[in-house]
Amino acid sequence: MKRVRRTGVGRRLGSLAGVLAAPLLLAFTAPRPAASGTPSTRSSTTTVRVFAAASLAEAFGDIAKQYERAHPGTSVQLNLAGSQQLATQIEQGAAADVFASADRRWMSYLEERSRFSGADTVFARNRLVVIVPRTNPARIGRLQDLARPGVKLVLGAEAVPVGQYSREALRNLSRIDGFGADYARRVLANLVSEEENVKSVVGKVQLGEADAGIVYRSDVTPSVSRYVRVLDIPDSANVLATYAIAVVSGAGHRSAAQEFVALVLSPAGQRTLGARGLIPVAAAGRRDSDTP
Amino acid sequence: MSDSAISGPRPRASASSTFGRLAALAFAALAVFLLLPFIGLLARVSPAVLVARLGDPAVLSALKLSFVTSVWATALVVLLGTPAAYLLATRDFTGKRLVEVLVDLPMVLPPTVAGFALLMAFGRTGYAGRALGLLGASLPFTTAGVVAAQVFMAAPFFISPARAGFAGVDRRLVDAAATLRASEAFTFFRVVLPLAAPSLLAGVAMSAARALGEFGATITFAGNLAGTTRTMPLAVYVALQSDLDTAVVLSVLLLAMSFGLLLGLRAAPVGLFWNKPRAGA
Numbered sequence: 001m002k003r004v005r006r007t008g009v010g011r012r013l014g015s016l017a018g019v020l021a022a023p024l025l026l027a028f029t030a031p032r033p034a035a036s037g038t039p040s041t042r043s044s045t046t047t048v049r050v051f052a053a054a055s056l057a058e059a060f061g062d063i064a065k066q067y068e069r070a071h072p073g074t075s076v077q078l079n080l081a082g083s084q085q086l087a088t089q090i091e092q093g094a095a096a097d098v099f100a101s102a103d104r105r106w107m108s109y110l111e112e113r114s115r116f117s118g119a120d121t122v123f124a125r126n127r128l129v130v131i132v133p134r135t136n137p138a139r140i141g142r143l144q145d146l147a148r149p150g151v152k153l154v155l156g157a158e159a160v161p162v163g164q165y166s167r168e169a170l171r172n173l174s175r176i177d178g179f180g181a182d183y184a185r186r187v188l189a190n191l192v193s194e195e196e197n198v199k200s201v202v203g204k205v206q207l208g209e210a211d212a213g214i215v216y217r218s219d220v221t222p223s224v225s226r227y228v229r230v231l232d233i234p235d236s237a238n239v240l241a242t243y244a245i246a247v248v249s250g251a252g253h254r255s256a257a258q259e260f261v262a263l264v265l266s267p268a269g270q271r272t273l274g275a276r277g278l279i280p281v282a283a284a285g286r287r288d289s290d291t292p
Numbered sequence: 293m294s295d296s297a298i299s300g301p302r303p304r305a306s307a308s309s310t311f312g313r314l315a316a317l318a319f320a321a322l323a324v325f326l327l328l329p330f331i332g333l334l335a336r337v338s339p340a341v342l343v344a345r346l347g348d349p350a351v352l353s354a355l356k357l358s359f360v361t362s363v364w365a366t367a368l369v370v371l372l373g374t375p376a377a378y379l380l381a382t383r384d385f386t387g388k389r390l391v392e393v394l395v396d397l398p399m400v401l402p403p404t405v406a407g408f409a410l411l412m413a414f415g416r417t418g419y420a421g422r423a424l425g426l427l428g429a430s431l432p433f434t435t436a437g438v439v440a441a442q443v444f445m446a447a448p449f450f451i452s453p454a455r456a457g458f459a460g461v462d463r464r465l466v467d468a469a470a471t472l473r474a475s476e477a478f479t480f481f482r483v484v485l486p487l488a489a490p491s492l493l494a495g496v497a498m499s500a501a502r503a504l505g506e507f508g509a510t511i512t513f514a515g516n517l518a519g520t521t522r523t524m525p526l527a528v529y530v531a532l533q534s535d536l537d538t539a540v541v542l543s544v545l546l547l548a549m550s551f552g553l554l555l556g557l558r559a560a561p562v563g564l565f566w567n568k569p570r571a572g573a
Contacts, residue, residue: 085533137416152433154515159534192433193515196533204515208417209432 046074048256049095051086053102053161053243054197055126055216059276060100060264066272067263074256082197084159090115090248097257100245100264102126102198103161107244117254120246123264125279126216128162128169128238130231131205131224138211143231144179146212147186154201154210157194162201165239166214172237202228216241218277243278330547337540345541353519354527354542361435361523362503365442366450369499372443373450374492378480380451381458399448406444407512414440414513437514438521442503450492450499457491458484497557501550 048067052060057080064076079086079096087106090096091113099116100123101107107120132140138151146153156163170184180186192210195201202219204210206227220230245264247257263269270280345351380392398406414421414431424430431437461484469479485492507525514521522530524546531539 082533088533088536135417157516157530159530191517193517193521195516196530207411207415209411209415 046253046256047077048074048097048253048260049077049079050098050100050260051079051081051090051094051096051248052098052100053083053086054080054199055102055162055219055241056080056100056243056278057199058221059124059218059273059278062272062276063260063264063269066268067260070263071256071259074253076260080199082156082160084161085196095252096248097251097253098245098260099248100243101161102241102243103164104242104244105161105164107246110246110248115249116246117249117251118247120244121261121265122242122244122281123270124243124273124281126218126241126243126277127279128165128214128233128241129217129220130212130214130233131202131220131228132212132231133205133208133210134227134229135208136211136229137208140212140231143173143233144183146190147180147183149186149190151190152192152209152211153187153190154193154195154204154213155191156198156201156214157196160195160197161241162198162214162216163194165241169214169233169237169239172239173233176234176237216277220277240279333540333543333547337537337544341537342541342544345538348538348541350518350527350531350538351542351545354522354524355545357435357438357519357522358504358524361438361442362500364439365446365503366496366500368439368443369447369450369503370492370496373447373495373499374454377451377454377495378458378484381455395451396448398445399452403445403506403508404512407441407509407514410441410444410509410513432513433515433517433521435514435520438506438510438523441509441513442506445506445509446499446502449502450495453491453495453498454488457488457495460491461487493557497554500557501553504549504553505546 050060050064057078060078060080064078067076068074079089079094081089083101083103083106086096086099087101087109090099090110099107099110110116111120130140130143130146132138138145138148140146140151145151155166158164158167167184167188170187173179174181174183174185193204195204198215198219201210201213201215202224205213205215206224208227214233217230220228245261247254247261251257264273265281274280376395380388380395401409411432412418414424414437416422416425416430416432421431431440465483465487466479469483474482505525506523507529510521510523511526511529516522516526516530518527524542528539528542528546531542
């Protein structure tokens, strides 16, 4: 009687241990071929880890698929977040093969700490726009309305590339006739939340909680544009976000990482970036020629 | 391992048995796993840096906001949760199971989902939010919104132990009070509450600590702005992305506060608060 019960418990414990151990085993064994120099038993385990600014979500999603199609047996893993967050992760030793930042600041932050093998390359630019919920609860019809008291404005935090670009654009607008020298200060007084990446800004506006937010043009994807209206920021005041990419030193898959960067810079990659609302570098040289 | 808790002779000393040794081993492994992160955090910061950073306006403002909001949240949880726990412990009604599950739900709900759900209800476009809007009030992006998120997430941590405390009160004492023609209110305050006090205090500690540590629902529902909605956990998140020293200092502070809260209220002599009637007296 006692024996029977014990084996029953034992079996149950055994299967439980199996359930618990399976993911652990996977987690420990999967990265091993990358870490050690030994050739992996199956090449299908190669994974390029791309740390990319949140605003690259759609474009890099497409490029990752193109890459996987061109390189059977290699998969791309995207880690999307605010560039500042990714830079800190890499600084703290996160296993990244490629870093794509939405500004030069976080690129040089890692460069100064010699975290790259080779130089970084500018691969795209992006334009800022103001978005308001489709219902437009604060009745914002022009940029001047952002300074009206009571408007709930959401921006990226200052450490986030889009947050810094936004503040720069607001300062630029203050110098334009019809806005007033204190425009930026009055707009920033309406700030109700500082987000950690641009997609969170989009989310708050899309949900209708915020009256307005400043994001990249490429963030206004077809699914987002059903919920928001776009107000353009004139070119004279707009800030062009500069995206740069580099291979992280000590990358587990150096050649695969370099191939990924090459694809981003290739005509095909540039076309994809353009199709997703970013400005390819070739076109960015001619400032006015960015037609969607 | 106190043997005194179990009356009667025991066949074998458990500490020397294989079973006892295995259990102790597992416990030791878990203890090390739980302890190491704390040690890592404490080892990362020198006392000098800790003291210097305490005066940092970002740290101070987060500290102040966290203190104010979690005190409010805990007070609201106790005020609204005590009757709930009492009714759940003493009454039977149809749909009680469902209510119990609903009350416990925030404990296991991902906080981000809770924050999103709060937005759907109390956000500007939510049903309750629209009603609030008519009164000129709004929760998202306000300190009140932070308190709301904390109450939502912390309430079950008070209600569960409080309910167990009320349910554990000896029924005969309540009946005895009733035979002496004590009203239910009188019995509640003079008999039930003092007897359940240790459980209630444990619940207060748990829910206060949970409110203090609330992150996901807060950032989703209330936003993230220094001085208004950026509580300590949010400030840690922000600092982690650019200013690691501040992140460590804030984390150590949170750790110390949570530890002190759990330890302090658990060890608090209940007699200080109520005269505890003796069971069977």
